Amino acid sequence: MALLSMQNISKTFPGVKALDQVSLDVQAGEIHAIVGENGAGKSTLMKVLSGVYPHGQYDGEIVFGGQPARFGGISDSEKQGIIIIHQELALVPELSIAENIFLGNECASRGVIDWRRTNRRTEELLKKVGLSEAPTTKVDNIGVGKQQLVEIAKALSKDVKLLILDEPTAALQENDSRKLLDLMLELKAQGVTSIIISHKLNEVRYVADSVTVIRDGQTVSNLDAAAGLSEDEIVRDMVGRDMTHRFPDHDRTPGKRLFEVKNWNVWHPEHAERQIIKNASFNVRAGEVVGIAGLMGSGRTELAMSIFGRSYGRNISGSVELHGGEIDVSSVDRAIAAGISYVTEDRKALGLVLDETIRFNTTLANLKGVSTGSILKRNEETSIAERYREVLAIRTPSVFQKTVNLSGGNQQKVVLAKWLFTSPEVLILDEPTRGIDVGAKYEIYTIINDLAADGKGVLMISSEMPELLGMCDRIYVMNEGALVGELDADQASQERIMSLIVNE
Amino acid sequence: MDLAKNDSQSTTTVETKGIGEYLSSHLRQYGLLFALIAVMVFFQIVTDGTLLRAVNITNLLLQNSYIIIMALGMLVVIVSGNIDLSVGSVMGFIGALAAVMIVNFEQPIFLTILTCLAAGGLIGAAQGYWVAYWKIPSFIVTLAGMLVFRGLSLWLLQGQSVGPFPKEFQIIATGFVPDVFPAVLGQGLADLFGARQVNVLALTTGLVAAALVVWLGLRQRAQNKVYGIEDEPKSFFIARNVIVAAALIFVMYKLSLFRGLPNVLITMGVLTIIYAFITETTTVGRRIYALGGNQKAAKLSGIKTERLTFLAFTNMGVLAAAAGLVFAARLNTATPKAGFALELDVIAAVFIGGASMSGGVGTIVGAVVGAFLMGVLNNGMSIMGIGIDYQQMIKGLVLLAAVIFDVYNKNKQG
Numbered sequence: 055m056a057l058l059s060m061q062n063i064s065k066t067f068p069g070v071k072a073l074d075q076v077s078l079d080v081q082a083g084e085i086h087a088i089v090g091e092n093g094a095g096k097s098t099l100m101k102v103l104s105g106v107y108p109h110g111q112y113d114g115e116i117v118f119g120g121q122p123a124r125f126g127g128i129s130d131s132e133k134q135g136i137i138i139i140h141q142e143l144a145l146v147p148e149l150s151i152a153e154n155i156f157l158g159n160e161c162a163s164r165g166v167i168d169w170r171r172t173n174r175r176t177e178e179l180l181k182k183v184g185l186s187e188a189p190t191t192k193v194d195n196i197g198v199g200k201q202q203l204v205e206i207a208k209a210l211s212k213d214v215k216l217l218i219l220d221e222p223t224a225a226l227q228e229n230d231s232r233k234l235l236d237l238m239l240e241l242k243a244q245g246v247t248s249i250i251i252s253h254k255l256n257e258v259r260y261v262a263d264s265v266t267v268i269r270d271g272q273t274v275s276n277l278d279a280a281a282g283l284s285e286d287e288i289v290r291d292m293v294g295r296d297m298t299h300r301f302p303d304h305d306r307t308p309g310k311r312l313f314e315v316k317n318w319n320v321w322h323p324e325h326a327e328r329q330i331i332k333n334a335s336f337n338v339r340a341g342e343v344v345g346i347a348g349l350m351g352s353g354r355t356e357l358a359m360s361i362f363g364r365s366y367g368r369n370i371s372g373s374v375e376l377h378g379g380e381i382d383v384s385s386v387d388r389a390i391a392a393g394i395s396y397v398t399e400d401r402k403a404l405g406l407v408l409d410e411t412i413r414f415n416t417t418l419a420n421l422k423g424v425s426t427g428s429i430l431k432r433n434e435e436t437s438i439a440e441r442y443r444e445v446l447a448i449r450t451p452s453v454f455q456k457t458v459n460l461s462g463g464n465q466q467k468v469v470l471a472k473w474l475f476t477s478p479e480v481l482i483l484d485e486p487t488r489g490i491d492v493g494a495k496y497e498i499y500t501i502i503n504d505l506a507a508d509g510k511g512v513l514m515i516s517s518e519m520p521e522l523l524g525m526c527d528r529i530y531v532m533n534e535g536a537l538v539g540e541l542d543a544d545q546a547s548q549e550r551i552m553s554l555i556v557n558e
Numbered sequence: 559m560d561l562a563k564n565d566s567q568s569t570t571t572v573e574t575k576g577i578g579e580y581l582s583s584h585l586r587q588y589g590l591l592f593a594l595i596a597v598m599v600f601f602q603i604v605t606d607g608t609l610l611r612a613v614n615i616t617n618l619l620l621q622n623s624y625i626i627i628m629a630l631g632m633l634v635v636i637v638s639g640n641i642d643l644s645v646g647s648v649m650g651f652i653g654a655l656a657a658v659m660i661v662n663f664e665q666p667i668f669l670t671i672l673t674c675l676a677a678g679g680l681i682g683a684a685q686g687y688w689v690a691y692w693k694i695p696s697f698i699v700t701l702a703g704m705l706v707f708r709g710l711s712l713w714l715l716q717g718q719s720v721g722p723f724p725k726e727f728q729i730i731a732t733g734f735v736p737d738v739f740p741a742v743l744g745q746g747l748a749d750l751f752g753a754r755q756v757n758v759l760a761l762t763t764g765l766v767a768a769a770l771v772v773w774l775g776l777r778q779r780a781q782n783k784v785y786g787i788e789d790e791p792k793s794f795f796i797a798r799n800v801i802v803a804a805a806l807i808f809v810m811y812k813l814s815l816f817r818g819l820p821n822v823l824i825t826m827g828v829l830t831i832i833y834a835f836i837t838e839t840t841t842v843g844r845r846i847y848a849l850g851g852n853q854k855a856a857k858l859s860g861i862k863t864e865r866l867t868f869l870a871f872t873n874m875g876v877l878a879a880a881a882g883l884v885f886a887a888r889l890n891t892a893t894p895k896a897g898f899a900l901e902l903d904v905i906a907a908v909f910i911g912g913a914s915m916s917g918g919v920g921t922i923v924g925a926v927v928g929a930f931l932m933g934v935l936n937n938g939m940s941i942m943g944i945g946i947d948y949q950q951m952i953k954g955l956v957l958l959a960a961v962i963f964d965v966y967n968k969n970k971q972g
Contacts, residue, residue, distance in 0.1 A: 365858060387860035396858070404858055407851035409918055418848055419859040421841040428841045436785045454787065472859070 056117075057082040057247050058216060063102055063114035072098045073112070074271045080216070080249060085242055087262035088251045091292055091519070095271040096251050100218055104138045105131040119215070135215030139205045141224055145193045152176040152189035155208045179207040183237055197325070199230030206237065210246075217241070217248040223257060224351045227328075235261050253349050255285045255556040267291040285556060286549075293519060293548035301524035302496065304503045308342035308527060311378070312511040313394075313480045318372035320360040330356045330367055332536040338480060338511035343502060345522035346515045347551045348532035354515045355399055357532070358482045362396035363389040376479060390419060395478035397469055399485035399515070401462075405469040408458040412450060413439040415457055415468050420476045442471035447497060463494025470501060480511040487521060499525060519548045531555060580791055585967055586912050588794075590924060591801070594931050601938030608941050609934070612816035615809060620731065620888060622933035623822040624649065624881035626926055628904045629911075630833045631870075631877035633925040636908050637837070638870045639850040639917025640689060640696035643901050644703030645878045648681050650897030651707040652882030657720035657892030660727060667727050675879050681707070682875020683868065690867035704901070712894045721891025731888035735759060735819040757818030764810020768803035775799050822884060829877075834922040846870065850917025906953070907932050910960040931956075 058080040065073040073095050080086045090096050102112050105125030116123045118134060125131045145154045152172050161171045176189035185203040187196060193204060202222055209217055219238070223231040238248055238261050252258055258265060265277040267288060274291045277283060320331035330353050338344045346354050359366035361374060363386030374383050381392040389396075398404040406415050416439040417424050424435040439453040446467040450460060457468055466486065473481060483502070487495040502525060506512055516522050522529050529546050531539040531554040539554040601609045608614055628645050635642045652674045659665040659673065685703050689696045737744060739758035747756040775795065782789045789795070813819060837843040848856040849863050857863045886892045911928030913920025932953060939949045
């Protein structure tokens with residue numbers, strides 16, 4: 055009998071159809087895997103299921119345990135025993151394991167917590183998930199893998215009927231991942247039904263009884279493990295969309311080797327034992343657009359930011375060369391002076407001073423370029439901002455508009471303007487088209503092509519594989535902090551990239 | 559999406575923007591000026607003209623000089639996204655240091671002043687070090703500093719008042735700039751105005767300053783036109799400049815009828831101009847706004863955010879020391895209680911002047927006008943004989959009202 059049946063679920067955001075008639079059936083007592091690319095709609099589907107998007111905000115029907123389910127919020131779905139564990143853990147680091155497990159659900163009478171009972175029950179739950187820590191240990195003091203187990207213990211404390219794990223192993227080391235997957239199998243033996251969302255097909259094959267593949271907000275296939283799961287088949291289903299003319303034409307003849315990074319190693323800034331980047335070496339030629347493909351959490355942003363003035367990580371080692379000579383990138387201003395620019399993936403938090411004007415943001419990374427001594431030439435600044443507004447087609451009534459008032463695409467262009475004004479030789483673009491509409495994407499692609507035509511080297515990080523395939527001359531594939539492959543444009547395909555990622 | 563729609567909307571608003579809309583989008587700047595004028599008119603009436611008498615205007619400037627000097631540094635600290643609670647204590651400590659050096663140890667005045675300014679810088683640097691490089695919240699570091707320097711003042715003065723200072727030191731705060739123009743000219747003008755005496759230097763300074771303000775305004779406006787920068791409506795430009803110029807001339811005229819230009823006014827004026835210039839037109843100023851507006855983005859733009867924070871606190875220390883010297887010279891004695899709770903007046907002035915608690919927003923001129931607004935309230939209420947209890951309540955409510963006004967304005971625009 056199906057424990058859960060979601061029928062023809064559709065969910066529309068302004069301008070985007072995130073889910074289009076998706077159906078999902080989960081049998082009682084099984085582990086069901088949902089796979090798909092970033093942005094395919096997996097998380098949206100789970101948000102519909104858990105009531106984050108309450109009944110009425112989506113179309114379609116949910117039947118849970120034989121009853122039609124209409125959740126008004128996440129507490130409704132939890133009451134029914136549907137518990138979701140998100141990718142970003144929702145634990146309070148300063149509280150103990152026991153306090154976290156019973157947060158909002160304390161063992162208390164008249165508001166007074168019974169600590170003996172709390173700790174005893176915590177011990178039982180921890181034994182169930184195989185975690186040997188004292189209930190009073192602060193969550194901050196245990197690693198990510200153990201925190202994941204605490205989350206599961208918390209779910210078990212709530213009498214879970216359906217456990218949903220959203221990319222549970224994304225932040226885990228190999229053996230921690232294996233432990234977690236084994237725990238899932240054990241819970242299954244105890245009768246707990248779970249859904250796992252994952253990119254890692256070897257893991258999916260290891261635990262899943264059935265698989266639903268989602269692509270572009272639609273269900274592509276339902277596969278049964280009993281009939282045998284083929285990774286090739288899953289990969290094809292995940293990425294198999296046709297490429298239309300979404301990219302401006304380009305004809306590039308890359309020149310000499312411009313930028314080269316050798317043996318780059320980076321450790322996590324807080325967890326000193328975690329190596330984030332493992333011996334990465336790559337290069338970019340003049341006039342070349344090079345892509346870095348990989349899943350979220352594979353270390354692409356960390357790689358870029360650690361190169362750009364050591365803005366991420368510690369114990370960084372390796373060398374960076376430009377025009378064949380080693381350059382000093384030990385601080386952001388030195389990296390900029392050497393000719394490196396990094397356009398962040400998070401323009402609002404890291405790219406712009408939102409309360410300031412377009413002019414202010416355009417010149418921020420190169421104030422020397424608009425000043426004599428240290429006195430700003432504000433009129434010249436205005437002309438420069440105006441020039442970039444024209445060249446990049448930033449749609450705004452004036453360069454004195456605050457950037458907070460601009461659309462995502464225009465904000466991204468302001469960030470690009472800021473970095474172009476530093477006259478870089480190498481631009482590292484991190485998710486340059488994230489969250490902007492199709493028209494603006496095309497314009498950004500055109501800008502990138504112009505940069506390459508100008509002889510600059512472009513390193514482009516993206517989660518959208520079609521974008522990399524449509525834009526890049528060469529693609530490096532990154533997985534778990536290491537560059538696991540390099541493909542020329544003519545041999546690259548989504549299937550090949552995916553299989554490089556999943557066949558670690 | 560919604561954002562794209564917003565774009566097209568704002569395009570149309572710019573085209574149809576009238577005087578009313580201009581006023582509502584720049585309400586904050588004009589509001590502050592109007593509030594100051596309204597408060598002055600109010601007290602001028604209820605005090606039967608005492609407020610704007612020459613001697614009282616002189617007093618008003620002297621009374622608020624040290625607040626304004628510190629407000630300049632505080633504005634920088636607050637724009638950078640921090641706060642300094644220690645300035646009242648540091649000010650008192652430096653006054654004590656000056657008193658001990660001059661009165662007890664008979665050190666030369668010039669050396670004392672240099673030592674005191676350096677000590678202030680050192681104190682600011684010490685606090686800034688922990689804030690900038692150790693990322694300890696400035697609230698905590700300077701709260702600690704507030705206690706430490708309050709204690710140090712007590713220790714240094716042995717719990718007693720030390721004074722009086724020699725005349726040469728007192729003139730820092732109580733002296734006046736001698737009239738460089740021939741006395742005949744002053745006498746002639748005095749006869750013309752029907753006054754007892756006229757300080758020609760003060761009057762001339764007022765006229766020159768007024769002319770300068772208008773000239774700079776016109777120049778900026780002409781340049782804005784060349785670069786197609788949206789500007790305030792002409793009527794506003796004229797009204798604002800007439801009010802500011804008239805106020806300058808009026809204040810200077812009043813001062814000229816009394817004893818002329820106080821030394822402190824010159825110090826204050828020059829410092830205000832310097833800091834306004836630094837914050838508005840230098841790269842350092844620009845970086846401080848970026849730091850306060852979005853520290854991470856500033857850092858990723860190559861700005862040395864730690865060093866900048868450190869410098870903001872060091873600068874604050876030097877200005878607190880300068881204020882301490884002025885304060886001690888004005889009272890002609892250093893007391894262990896000097897500067898007690900003064901940091902709150904300074905911080906209030908900066909917030910009334912439109913700065914934002916979260917950093918990145920605020921102007922020097924705003925902070926100075928904010929300080930004067932508080933000063934006029936203090937002065938006016940004292941003349942009226944309103945008790946200190948009511949004064950505190952009213953000042954508190956004015957601060958709250960100013961900030962509520964800010965938030966309301968921001969929400970309406972957002």
